Amino acid sequence: MQQTSAYKVVLAGDSKVGKTSFFLRATKNITPQQPKSTIGVEYASKQIVYKEQLVTLKIWDTAGSEKYKSVTSNHFRQSQGALIFFDLTDLYTYENIQNWLKDIQNYADDSVTIIIVGNKLDLVNEAQNLRCIPLEKAQQMCKDQNLLYVEISTKTGEGINELIELLVKNLQARKIENVPEQERPRQNCCH
Numbered sequence: 001m002q003q004t005s006a007y008k009v010v011l012a013g014d015s016k017v018g019k020t021s022f023f024l025r026a027t028k029n030i031t032p033q034q035p036k037s038t039i040g041v042e043y044a045s046k047q048i049v050y051k052e053q054l055v056t057l058k059i060w061d062t063a064g065s066e067k068y069k070s071v072t073s074n075h076f077r078q079s080q081g082a083l084i085f086f087d088l089t090d091l092y093t094y095e096n097i098q099n100w101l102k103d104i105q106n107y108a109d110d111s112v113t114i115i116i117v118g119n120k121l122d123l124v125n126e127a128q129n130l131r132c133i134p135l136e137k138a139q140q141m142c143k144d145q146n147l148l149y150v151e152i153s154t155k156t157g158e159g160i161n162e163l164i165e166l167l168v169k170n171l172q173a174r175k176i177e178n179v180p181e182q183e184r185p186r187q188n189c190c191h
Helices: 019-028 066-074 091-095 097-107 121-126 135-144 160-178
Strands: 002-013 041-050 053-062 081-087 113-119 148-151
Touching: 002 019, 002 097, 002 160, 019 041, 019 053, 019 081, 019 113, 019 160, 041 160, 053 160, 081 091, 081 097, 081 160, 091 097, 097 113, 113 135, 113 160, 135 148, 148 160
Parallel strands: 002 053, 002 081, 081 113, 113 148
Antiparallel strands: 041 053
């Protein structure tokens, strides 16, 4: 296995959109029951193997409450990845994505990988009328702003592995893009 890569990834979004549930599933392999609201910030690491390389995600679960905004915004600094969560059954949390985006863009590096995450897919799958944001609308918003989009259920685990794979794939691609050409590993090719 080749050298390791490590990335700081922040979880952002309003309260009760599933950031802590994702955090528990991704870092501790715990199926969340009734997670408590995050006060300030929590941190844990997750290691995965991607293309024979060990990748460490340093995941920061930030509070979604307005009263912790100044504390959480500081954690956006030096982040290579940001997952902005919203609740598929709550239009307000979707509309508030733009505020979270502004905060991340103000504090994080320009090359930060941002993925918009629609959570609570389990509720929508059970009753389509609960969906407040049509899939096509969310996809188009992300396309217009050059963002990635994924829908998951932190309750059932649906889409979580795909989200992590998409995140790592894009982090690794950005890392290669940001390495000066003379320092990139040479590709052997046959003609």
